[in-house]
């Protein structure tokens with residue numbers, strides 16, 4: 001293998017064949033199973049879209065009804081998982097709590113019948129159903145409260161907001177949240193999905209697959225950027241400070257959170273839809289002061305970095321939507337994870353269909369034939 005074939009970060013290197021989603025990064029197009037995201041966002045729901053992603057086609061009325069029913073039925077989590085979560089430190093990050101809880105599901109359900117479609121379906125249903133319950137449970141537990149049981153009369157998104165706030169959510173808020181989940185559900189070979197696929201390729205159980213993907217999503221270069229964006233907007237503090245802040249960041253060669261993408265060289269289509277959702281919420285519940293800062297920052301970054309193809313990504317406007325929905329900043333990435341479970345499961349299933357263990361090569365750049373030096377003859381490096 002030569003240095004010429006090595007691409008840091010595997011940029012542009014195809015790592016799998018997939019029919020799940022398609023991105024045109026120059027035109028800002030995203031399709032799930034061939035259907036434009038914009039069409040799904042206005043006409044579908046998160047659960048219907050999750051079905052589409054995992055099983056490859058839109059469900060019939062009966063299939064959707066039975067899928068929704070099964071998810072409702074499996075929303076509760078075992079008291080032992082709740083008790084385990086009560087032992088987590090309240091100061092711990094929600095993504096760490098989620099990774100540990102997702103992995104813990106494997107203790108109860110990891111039968112690994114990977115060639116049995118019923119096992120695959122049940123595992124997908126359990127994960128889609130229980131992950132939101134676990135995310136909401138940690139939020140209540142860390143505030144010193146008991147988790148709220150899922151409400152059987154509520155849809156997926158409304159039920160999550162209910163478990164989080166203990167109040168029946170506003171209709172617009174629930175619909176907006178559902179669309180947010182749909183927008184974050186899948187995005188081809190991103191880092192967390194790749195992580196899920198590597199884990200899946202060893203034929204381990206799906207709970208380990210999802211736990212490894214959650215760990216990868218949390219980093220600030222990936223899903224964790226949505227929290228960082230809000231912190232940055234708070235730090236900027238005023239519209240007047242946007243340009244001086246940006247100048248300083250660029251001088252220090254720092255990244256501007258929520259901007260840039262390996263594939264998109266224009267504004268991420270999800271950011272456009274999220275911005276629109278934020279505006280719908282502002283119209284009903286009042287404008288967020290940070291929105292004006294965000295708009296000014298988008299403009300300033302475009303002037304400075306637009307020529308390099310650096311525009312807002314999905315993480316730029318999502319936090320402003322979640323904030324208006326009353327979701328605390330350090331939970332933003334867990335919300336992303338609830339949605340992305342659908343995409344991870346779709347890739348898990350696709351990977352199992354034509355599995356070969358991931359085992360890439362490396363370019364060894366170390367030494368050879370070094371003598372072993374006994375401890376007393378060694379000198380410290382510094």
Ligand SMILES: CC(=O)SCCNC(=O)CCNC(=O)[C@H](O)C(C)(C)COP(=O)(O)OP(=O)(O)OC[C@H]1O[C@@H](n2cnc3c(N)ncnc32)[C@H](O)[C@@H]1OP(=O)(O)O
Nearest residue numbers: 220221222223225254255256257258259260261262313315
């Ligand atoms: C859900 C998601 O994962 S969406 C991405 C969320 N992450 C972020 O918002 C974090 C900020 N963005 C970034 O760090 C990057 O744009 C990434 C990680 C998303 C993509 O990284 P890569 O494809 O490896 O691009 P890379 O980091 O090599 O950047 C290429 C060039 O653009 C610049 N650049 C990229 N993103 C940014 C940014 N946000 N702010 C300033 N400059 C940037 C780099 O400095 C680099 O410039 P150079 O060629 O002059 O050295």
Ligand SMILES: O=C([O-])CC(=O)C(=O)O
Nearest residue numbers: 186187189190191262314
């Ligand atoms: O595709 C990527 O690299 C990151 C991303 O936008 C996502 O995972 O949604």
